[in-house]
Amino acid sequence: MHAHQYTVGELLIVLRKQFFGDLDLMLILAIIGSRALPARQARAMTYEEFLTDNNKNRTQHPINIQSVAECSGIARETVRRKVNKLIELGFVERDTSGMLKITAQATNELVPSTEASLQYLVALGASSDAATKKSNESL
Secondary structure, eight states: OHHHHHHHHHHHHHHHHHTTTOHHHHHHHHHHHHTTSOHHHHTTOOHHHHHHSTTTTOOOOOBOHHHHHHHHTOOHHHHHHHHHHHHHHTSEEEOTTSOEEEOHHHHHHTHHHHHHHHHHHHHHHHHHHHHHHHHHHTO
16 A cells, blocks of 8 residues: 555656646646547557557647536636646647647657656556455455
8 A cells, every 4th residue: 555655646746747746747748648549449549559650640639718617627717727737748639629639749749757657557557456365266
């Protein structure tokens, strides 16, 4: 249990640094990004394919600020300000109708965050496997 908590802490530290100390910024980008790669597409891609396809194989489903606010529980005005920051960073684009899409630049520049997240998931999976094995041994 303690190793798992430490791993969560390590992940949050990496994410916080990558997002200038603003985890809400990370959450908003994650929500917008989740629309770029629906789960059914993600299952069919390797990590290497995800990093190298530059959105060629992805169907983006844009989302607006109101929907991001509703999904995240963050106030709409706060989401608007943070989306503007993400646009300034080159991580998000807004079309003429106000719909938001993640950019290839975000994918490329956020590799450290993606890798830290994957390391966390691997550690979580290993912890789960160990707990299952221990539970089965006690039966």
